[in-house]
Amino acid sequence: EIVLTQSPGTLSLSPGERVTLSCRTSQSISSGYLAWYQQKPGQAPRLLIYGASIRATGIPDRFSGSGSGTDFILTIRRLEPEDFAVYYCQYYGASPWTFGQGTKVEIK
Amino acid sequence: EVQLLESGGGLVQPGGSLRLSCAASGFTFSSHDMSWVRQAPGKGLEWVSSINDNGGNSYHADSVKGRFTISRDNSKNTLFLQMNSLTAEDTAVYYCARNAGTHWGQGTLVTVSS
Numbered sequence: 001e002i003v004l005t006q007s008p009g010t011l012s013l014s015p016g017e018r019v020t021l022s023c024r025t026s027q028s029i030s031s032g033y034l035a036w037y038q039q040k041p042g043q044a045p046r047l048l049i050y051g052a053s054i055r056a057t058g059i060p061d062r063f064s065g066s067g068s069g070t071d072f073i074l075t076i077r078r079l080e081p082e083d084f085a086v087y088y089c090q091y092y093g094a095s096p097w098t099f100g101q102g103t104k105v106e107i108k
Numbered sequence: 109e110v111q112l113l114e115s116g117g118g119l120v121q122p123g124g125s126l127r128l129s130c131a132a133s134g135f136t137f138s139s140h141d142m143s144w145v146r147q148a149p150g151k152g153l154e155w156v157s158s159i160n161d162n163g164g165n166s167y168h169a170d171s172v173k174g175r176f177t178i179s180r181d182n183s184k185n186t187l188f189l190q191m192n193s194l195t196a197e198d199t200a201v202y203y204c205a206r207n208a209g210t211h212w213g214q215g216t217l218v219t220v221s222s
Contacts, residue, residue, distance in 0.1 A: 035209060037153075044203055044212035045145075045153065056210065088153055092208035095167035097143075097155040 002026050002091050006100035012108040019076040021103045023089035028069045033093030036065055036074045039102075040085045048087075049074065079105070110134040110211040112204050117216030124194050124220070130187040130204030130213055138162070138182040141207050144189050146200035147215075156202070157189060172198075194220045 003026040013019060023034070031052035037045040047056040049065035052072055062077040076083055084107050089100040116128040128144070144156040157178035159166040166178050177190040187204050201215040 033208075037209065039153075044214055045209065046212075047209050050208070050210075090153075090209065095158065096169050097158070097208065099153040099155065102152045 001096055002029060002093075002098055004089050004091055004098055004100035006087075006089060006103045008103060009101075010104045010106060012106050013079055014108045015079050015081055017079050019074075019079055019083075019105060021074040021076075021087055021105075023067075023072040023074070023100050025070045025072070025091060029091055030093055031068045031072070033091055034065075034067070034072050035090045035092060036063075037088045037090065038083075038085045039088065045088065076105075110206065112206065112211060112213035114202065114204050114213045114216040117202065117218045119219045119221065120194055121222050122195055122220055125190070125192045126194065126218060128189040128191065128202055128204075128216060128218070130189075132185045132187065132204075132206075135206070137180075137185040142178075142180060142187045143205045143208065144178060144187075144202055145205055145209070145212075146198075146202045146218075148197075148200040151200075154200075159187070191218070194218075196220050 005024045007022045034052040036049040039045045053065045064075045066073045086102045086104045088102050091098050111133045113131045120126050141160050143158040157168045159178045163180050175193045179188045199220050201217050203215045204213045
């Protein structure tokens with residue numbers, strides 16, 4: 001099983017700041033199978049990025065993904081008020097799929 | 109518009125069974141793999157089960173293997189999760205998702221308690 005470790009656990013930031021979230025996998029994976037999700041309280045997750053760097057339909061271009069091998073990054077270029085949420089990375093290359101434990105981006 | 113609507117959640121006693129359904133619309137259901145993902149209260153996301161487009165192959169997390177069964181009825185555009193031998197650790201919101209997670213339902217809450 002591939003374990004995903006996200007860091008940091010929580011980020012306290014102000015609107016307008018740049019955000020960098022990390023996801024590290026326990027073994028090298030194809031970047032084609034790494035996704036990022038955003039989840040707000042009481043809502044289902046929303047797909048932001050798939051294939052490590054491809055924005056899903058309707059996702060603003062302030063969100064970008066990068067990385068390869070075991071290290072992947074989600075960047076939010078300039079935080080908007082609606083971006084405060086929990087972010088998860090996911091590996092979906094083969095069973096079992098796995099999720100990171102999440103990074104909470106909260107208002108400072 | 110892609111829509112996924114889960115149903116069948118509720119309160120069940122330990123050792124009991126429950127069958128979740130997910131009604132799909134707005135896309136060609138029979139052309140897509142489908143999955144169940146759960147989230148325990150205040151916790152992160154946990155993949156539960158996946159099934160391929162024609163139902164010929166399915167996969168389950170070790171935590172539910174032998175107790176849960178994923179299936180689908182492509183003639184009714186519906187995904188199912190049969191859950192048996194439920195324990196308190198199965199208490200969660202259960203989401204159905206298209207493919208790996210391009211679209212998600214709103215979730216249905218399963219509470220296992222006496």
